[in-house]
Amino acid sequence: MKVAVIGLGLIGGSLALDIKKAFPTCQVVGLDNNKQNVSKALELGIIEAETLFEDLNSADVVIVSIPVNSAMDLIPKVLDVINETAVVIDVGSTKSPVCNVVKQHKNRRQFLATHPIAGTEFSGPDAALLGLFKNKTNIICDVEKTAPQLQKRALKIFEAIGMNLRYMNPEAxxxxxxxxxxxxxxxxxxxxxxxxxxxxxxxxxxxxxxxxxxxxxxxxxxxxxxxxxxxxxxxxxxxxxxxxxxxxxxxxxxxxxxxxxxxxxxxxxxxxxxxxxxxxxx
CATH class of the missing domain: 1.10.3660.10 (6-phosphogluconate dehydrogenase C-terminal like domain)
Structure with a gap:
């Protein structure tokens, strides 16, 4: 399994660390607009390699962990370029806006809206923590709109890193x-x-x-x-x-x-x- 993490800060970096530990054979690569974040993530072993946007079509899982306003613009573009068996996971703190943005996208069933309830007051790759998500709650929204086999892949990741799953509609x-x-x-x-x-x-x-x-x-x-x-x-x-x-x-x-x-x-x-x-x- 190849996982691409877009946004190598606290949440994205911590997810990368936990996924690497839970799935030792998984390849975790990263992408960030801030090249210093990429360099630091490589230095800290958060990711194995940098990836480019145009290479996202080789990933099985794409995790988008960037500010919610940027995610609104980026996620439809990610859905445009992924391969037909990949799942795109959003981990932002608001859910209704992003779910509305992708609702008519041709690859909507390859998208999963989530919100891991975890974090600290710090930011950047230096803030990434192994085990940050253990016993924390992850809210999954509109799960029925994601293809069942892709739901299964994403939920397997969340369960493997120790998260408790809850389901809600985006408005709630x-x-x-x-x-x-x-x-x-x-x-x-x-x-x-x-x-x-x-x-x-x-x-x-x-x-x-x-x-x-x-x-x-x-x-x-x-x-x-x-x-x-x-x-x-x-x-x-x-x-x-x-x-x-x-x-x-x-x-x-x-x-x-x-x-x-x-x-x-x-x-x-x-x-x-x-x-x-x-x-x-x-």
């Missing part, structure tokens, strides 16, 4: 992911912004920051180049979640203004239920 995926991923990134970015603005006048504020602050703003180190297109593509759902989040923040502020600390306690006590929801996950 985008709505739910706005709450559990996109909102948390915005919250982290804006908390970081708030503290940075305060830090202009109080240089020692970061000396007082503990592990709670560090973990809360960790996502603010994520790549704006990757996240801006995600927010753009999922704008409607993201705005809805922001409105709900802002309403909750304003409610909490009102409780404080009114010295309603019984209400403050109850808000936090009720929210402690999330420990039960997330038990066994984190």
């Amino acid at each position: 995926h985008d709505k739910h992911i706005a709450y559990v991923s996109h909102l948390s990134h915005i919250s982290s970015f804006m908390l970081g912004k708030t503290v940075l603005e305060k830090e202009k006048n109080e240089r020692d504020i970061f000396d007082m920051a503990g592990s709670g602050f560090a973990s809360t703003v960790r996502l603010a180190k994520s790549s704006p180049k990757m996240w801006t297109p995600i927010f753009q593509q999922n704008k409607t759902n993201v705005i809805e979640t922001l409105e709900e989040y802002i309403n909750n923040l304003n409610h909490f502020k009102t409780l404080l203004q009114n010295d309603d600390f019984e209400g403050v306690f109850k808000e936090m006590e009720d929210t402690n239920y999330i420990k039960q929801v997330l038990k066994g996950i984190y």
Whole structure:
């Protein structure tokens, strides 16, 4: 099996490493617009060789792991050049836009829309991690629109690297992911912004920051180049979640203004239920 990975950053690079380990005889090659990423991926052993776009027709599996706006343009072109037995796997964080783009493509049944729920705040080939996807969830969208034999090939890869599979339609995926991923990134970015603005006048504020602050703003180190297109593509759902989040923040502020600390306690006590929801996950 020959696997071509387009986009050799955190997700693409980590997939390449896990696939190489799970399938020792598999040939993993890579393609990236940034030649430094290609050189680094070769140096780190993430890929065995660089490939060219025109050589993608020799691959059995093509994984597209690039910013979602770029993927919209590239994936139809990849579907144009692959051979008739290959599968193209998208791993972006939004699913409805890309599924709509390819729905009329003549090779639509060779496309599989997925979203591996894994990652860190770092980017580039240096961020690639062996085992990143073990016990993580992979959302598969519109699976019935992919040819059965190609579904089987792709799912075999995901299962071999230790992922748990769930199935959703693209619209449900985008709505739910706005709450559990996109909102948390915005919250982290804006908390970081708030503290940075305060830090202009109080240089020692970061000396007082503990592990709670560090973990809360960790996502603010994520790549704006990757996240801006995600927010753009999922704008409607993201705005809805922001409105709900802002309403909750304003409610909490009102409780404080009114010295309603019984209400403050109850808000936090009720929210402690999330420990039960997330038990066994984190």
